[in-house]
Each structure stands twice: as structure tokens, then as C-alpha cells.
Amino acid sequence: MPAAAAAGPPYKLVTVNTAPERAARLIGRVVEDMKDRYTIVHAANVAAIEEVEAVVREQQPDLLFTASMWTPEEAQKIVAIAKGVLPVGHGLKTFSLPQGLQVERGPDAVVEHIEEHLPSLLA
Numbered sequence: 677m678p679a680a681a682a683a684g685p686p687y688k689l690v691t692v693n694t695a696p697e698r699a700a701r702l703i704g705r706v707v708e709d710m711k712d713r714y715t716i717v718h719a720a721n722v723a724a725i726e727e728v729e730a731v732v733r734e735q736q737p738d739l740l741f742t743a744s745m746w747t748p749e750e751a752q753k754i755v756a757i758a759k760g761v762l763p764v765g766h767g768l769k770t771f772s773l774p775q776g777l778q779v780e781r782g783p784d785a786v787v788e789h790i791e792e793h794l795p796s797l798l799a
Contacts, residue, residue, distance in 0.1 A: 684714065684715070684798075685715070686715040686716070686717050687714060687715065687716045687717070687738040687739050687798070688717050688719045688735060688736070688737045688738050688739065689703065689716050689717065689718050689719060689737060689738070689739040689740070689741065690719055690720045690721070690722060690731060690732060690735050690737040690739070690740050690741075690758075691703060691718065691720075691721045691722070691740075691741045691742075691743065692721070692722045692723075692725075692728060692740065692741070692742045692743060692746070692754050693721055693722075693723065693742075693743035693745070694723050694724070694743070694745055695743075695745075696721040696723055698778075698783070699718075699721045699743060700718060700721065701783075702783055702786050702787055702790075703716075703718045703741075704718070705787045706787055706790050706791055706794070709787070709791060710791060710794065713795075714794070714798060716739070719735045719737060720734075720735050720737075725750065725753060725754055725757070728754050728757045728758055728761075729757050729758075729760075729761050732757070732758045732761045732762065733761045736762065736766070737758075737768065738767070738768065738769065739768070739769050739770070739771070739797075740754075740755065740758050740768060740769075740770045740771075741770070741771045741772070741773070741790070742754050742755065742770070742771075742772040742773065743773055743778070744773040744774060744775055744776055744777040744778045744779070744786065745775075745778070746772070746775065747775055748772070748775060751772035751775075752772075754772075755770045755772070758770065769797050769798065771790070771793060771794075771797055773786060773789060773790070774789070777789060
């Protein structure tokens with residue numbers, strides 16, 4: 677019996693993480709774990725705040741996640757830049773991991789945290 681198709685439209689995700697390989701690996705786990713509920717395409721990773729504007733303008737993402745290496749102030753700045761680039765009404769959904777989560781609790785905690793909060797973010 678084939679697996680159930682994911683509900684809803686695909687979501688284009690841009691991550692902001694100074695470790696692009698880790699971002700791809702962790703988001704890959706989230707995409708796989710939640711594929712029966714959501715279709716998420718990891719379109720790009722941005723490794724530096726200075727690159728956010730160009731990548732968001734190019735990719736026009738539905739979702740933007742900031743990694744746990746950013747301070748709350750840096751995460752707010754990244755989100756503000758991203759929202760400022762997109763047209764009014766675009767509806768970008770953003771999610772910032774708590775600072776230090778990866779270092780303190782490891783990659784499994786990051787995946788769990790995203791999966792726990794994603795349904796309410798996309799509702």
C-alpha cells in the first residue's frame with residue numbers, strides 16, 4: 677500500500693546556519709519524519725547575516741529557520757531582513773531555535789524542537 681501523500685502545498689524553506697552541512701542533515705531528518713504531514717523543500721542555507729537579503733530575494737521562501745548559534749538579537753535581525761525583502765502579504769513563517777540548543781543538548785534535541793513546534797507554525 678503506498679504511503680499517504682503529504683497534505684497541503686509544498687513549503688520552501690531557507691535556513692540560516694553557519695554550518696550548512698549540519699543544517700541540511702538536521703532539516704533532512706525533519707523532512708523525512710514529517711513527510712506524511714508536510715512537504716518541505718530545503719531550498720537554501722544562508723551562512724552569514726549579510727547574505728540573507730540576497731538569498732531570500734532569490735528563493736522567496738515560505739519558511740525561514742534561524743539556527744541556535746544566533747543570539748536572540750541576531751535572530752530578530754535575520755527575520756527582519758527576510759520579511760523586509762519579501763512583498764507585503766507574502767506570509768513568511770519564521771522559527772528561531774533557542775540559542776545554544778545544539779551545543780547544550782545536541783542534534784536530536786534540535787530535530788525534536790522543530791518537530792514539536794512545526795505544526796503550530798504551519799497551522
